[in-house]
Structure formats: C-alpha cells, structure tokens
Amino acid sequence: MVGGELPYQKNLRKKWWMFELGIHIIADFLGVDPRKIARVEDLRVILDRVVYKSGLHVVSSIFHQFEPHGVSAAYILSESHLSVHTWPEYGYVALDIFTCGSDEPALRAFDMLIEELKPTHVERKMLRREFYGKNKNSDTQKPSGV
C-alpha cells in the first residue's frame, strides 16, 4: 500500500490513466456598469484587451448584439474557449473560461475581467476538465500531451 491507498485503488490506477485537460472557470458577475456590457463595440474592446494581455491565444471569435441591449461573445482559443453573455438590465455577466494546459492565463484573464468590469458581486466555480482512459497494455501507458 502506498500512502494509505486501498488495494482496489491501486488496481484502478493500474488499469486506467487519468488525463487532466485543464481548468474551467464558470463565473457570474453582478453589479457591472451596464454601459460597459450593453453594446458589442464597447465590450469587445475590453474582451480583446483581456484575452491578449492574459496570454491566451485567439484563433477565432464571434460577437452578437442583442436588441435593445446585451452581448454574446465567444472566442475559440488554441487553449479552448472564453465566452461571455451579458444582461445589462441586471448588470449581469455570465462568463466561462475553459483552457487546457497551464491554468495561469485563464486565472489571469479572470482577474483582469474583474478589474475591467468591476462587478459588485462575483460567484465563481472552478472545475477540472479531466478524463480517464483504459490502459491497453500496462500501468505505465500515458497520453503524450494535448
């Protein structure tokens, strides 16, 4: 036994590998100034700046203007995606940052969005995106990276 590991856990470890893909930050901001989040042209400037400065890598992005106000934005990143939906009438922003690889750029982008949007209230959940694969031959097989 290793460090309190139970026999069935050791067995499980032999038959499966676990691959940790990355982090998914799911956040809800309240109390955001509606003027920052009502129109694509205003929000896009903020989001582009945050994505660029945080060290994330954009491969494609789309924006949609809802009427009379409200924005949806999705950035496909080489690291996965960042999406934002806004309800200016409630000062509300729904944010997702899902990145594979290092957590650092995602956490930096999150902090920068708080700095830029200045919500009065923040709810944040952080999930690990990971998956398990079955070893075909031995307990030493590992995925070679993303």
Next chain:
Amino acid sequence: MVGGELPYQKNLRKKWWMFELGIHIIADFLGVDPRKIARVEDLRVILDRVVYKSGLHVVSSIFHQFEPHGVSAAYILSESHLSVHTWPEYGYVALDIFTCGSDEPALRAFDMLIEELKPTHVERKMLRREFYGKNKNSDTQKPSGV
C-alpha cells in the same frame, strides 16, 4: 414561518430576489469514433443537425480545424451557447451547453449528441446559472424576464 423556513431565511427572501437564468450542461465524452470528430466538415454536419433538431436557435457559429486533427466549435444561441472541443487521438469530446429559459432544448441536444457520437463513457455535470439581486423597495420586486 413557512415550511420550516427559519427567520433569517425569511429576512433574506425579503431583501433579495433570485433569478434563475438557466442550465449549464458540462460533459466529457470518451470512446468516440475519431473519424466523427477529427475534421470540421464531418463534425459540423452532426452539430448543425443536433442544434437544429433540438430546438435551439443559432445566431452565429465558428469552427476551427486543428492540425493534424481536432475541432473546436462554438455556437452563439439566442439561448446562450453550445461549444465543443475534440481530441480525436483520445476519442475525447468536451461539451458545454448553456441555455437560458427552458431546460428542454439543452437536454434534448445533449441526448442527441450521445446518440450521434456514441461515446463509450460519459461524464456529465449540470449547473444552475442563477444570480441574486437586491430589492430596492419591497420583497415583491422581480426581474421581468430575460
């Protein structure tokens, strides 16, 4: 007291309203046939069909082809978004479906994606996206809809 509600809860209910925005399905599929998820042109046909048949409403979509294989896709919906990232080398798909309003179309899209991609293993989390606002005048104030 109502149904076992404690005095401080009643007080909380008076001062704040809660707004339930919708559902966020976060899923990881394993064991998907790599031929279905390696190229944009193949996966897009599946995703377009699922989004259309599930009753979701697309306002914009983007797709990115990673080389030598792997796809990222993001649909901005009038209901929020659906995103997919694939790692064909692991038969792995990372899926997000975030919708406001009724849960039904999101759940239908999720079931249809399982039907189409036939993963051998599925991890699913369902989050409620919701937020709280402070009442200005009384405990009867409610947001008027999204």
